[in-house]
Amino acid sequence: MNAAEIHFHNQLTEDHCPTMAEEVLAGFTSKPKYCSPKYFYDQKGSVLFEKICELPEYYPTRTEEAILTRAMPEIAALAGENATLVEFGCGASRKVRLLLESMSVQRYLGIDISREFLLESTRRLAADYPWLEVHAACADFTRGLALPEAIDPQRLVGFFPGSSIGNFTPDAAEGFLDSLHRLLPPGSGLLIGVDLVKDHQTLEAAYNDADGITAEFNLNLLDRFQRELGIAFRRELFRHRAFFNAEKSRIEMHLESRIAQVLQLNGHTIRFREGESIHTENSYKYSVPGFQRLAARAGFASRKVWMDEHGLFSVHYLTA
Numbered sequence: 001m002n003a004a005e006i007h008f009h010n011q012l013t014e015d016h017c018p019t020m021a022e023e024v025l026a027g028f029t030s031k032p033k034y035c036s037p038k039y040f041y042d043q044k045g046s047v048l049f050e051k052i053c054e055l056p057e058y059y060p061t062r063t064e065e066a067i068l069t070r071a072m073p074e075i076a077a078l079a080g081e082n083a084t085l086v087e088f089g090c091g092a093s094r095k096v097r098l099l100l101e102s103m104s105v106q107r108y109l110g111i112d113i114s115r116e117f118l119l120e121s122t123r124r125l126a127a128d129y130p131w132l133e134v135h136a137a138c139a140d141f142t143r144g145l146a147l148p149e150a151i152d153p154q155r156l157v158g159f160f161p162g163s164s165i166g167n168f169t170p171d172a173a174e175g176f177l178d179s180l181h182r183l184l185p186p187g188s189g190l191l192i193g194v195d196l197v198k199d200h201q202t203l204e205a206a207y208n209d210a211d212g213i214t215a216e217f218n219l220n221l222l223d224r225f226q227r228e229l230g231i232a233f234r235r236e237l238f239r240h241r242a243f244f245n246a247e248k249s250r251i252e253m254h255l256e257s258r259i260a261q262v263l264q265l266n267g268h269t270i271r272f273r274e275g276e277s278i279h280t281e282n283s284y285k286y287s288v289p290g291f292q293r294l295a296a297r298a299g300f301a302s303r304k305v306w307m308d309e310h311g312l313f314s315v316h317y318l319t320a
């Protein structure tokens with residue numbers, strides 16, 4: 001194997017596409033209508049998400065990167081020698097570079113649902129870190145977790161940055177952490193980024209950027225379902241909405257129908273009232289103790305928490 005090659009593991013089942021149609025139909029025919037945010041991440045959606053991460057209003061990415069940079073010596077000490085780093089939802093694998101520069105890592109496994117994007121970013125990692133054994137697993141980890149056989153479960157350090165845990169409901173987040181806890185041998189680490197509750201203006205601006213990139217990211221779902229499921233969406237008949245729901249401590253994203261309209265999916269009729277929306281994403285915001293309690297219910301002990309000086313974002317090192 002030459003240096004820029006990777007080990008690829010396909011863990012998406014053959015029935016992925018029919019399942020997408022079933023899931024979308026179930027969401028669109030329920031009241032209120034909803035759709036899983038995992039469908040944002042086709043090739044174009046993954047690129048749009050990378051653009052979101054660069055936006056001035058979207059503070060989580062740069063804040064988390066600054067926290068990681070500052071905390072790296074402590075993280076490296078906690079993780080120990082020759083770790084296997086497993087990144088869940090690795091996207092462009094940018095933040096993991098900070099870890100690879102300072103930690104003792106032997107092997108990297110990136111897991112993502114977006115195949116092309118995953119291959120591109122892990123190939124870049126393999127080229128840039130020729131000493132690193134790079135694995136890529138195309139998987140939907142919201143449906144369950146399993147490590148490819150080639151990955152020795154010893155000395156694992158999980159990496160789940162970007163507050164992606166906030167896209168699960170608290171119950172589902174606990175369930176996901178619980179399955180991670182069962183996957184990781186006792187003593188393994190989990191480095192996880194968690195966005196914090198803060199003033200509503202800062203939160204809402206992060207999901208309503210002036211350039212409309214987040215709106216485009218949200219509306220891209222309609223293009224994807226048109227292309228892949230044949231739903232005749234006209235995207236100009238929908239608008240992006242994002243707001244903070246203080247009672248539930250979450251940003252909600254919606255696609256709101258501008259008019260009353262009727263669409264078809266696999267012989268089923270989907271009716272929209274004017275102003276009715278598809279709830280496309282939740283992004284829960286936690287307090288530090290609130291997240292620690294959730295992780296503890298899943299069996300994780302909190303070893304260390306880092307925050308930025310303004311208390312915008314937190315990074316937790318948990319152990320199984």
Ligand code: AVI
Nearest residue numbers: 052162163164167207214283
């Ligand atoms: C991936 N996830 C943590 C992002 C978030 O902030 O919830 C997704 C996102 N949605 C709109 N902007 C960013």
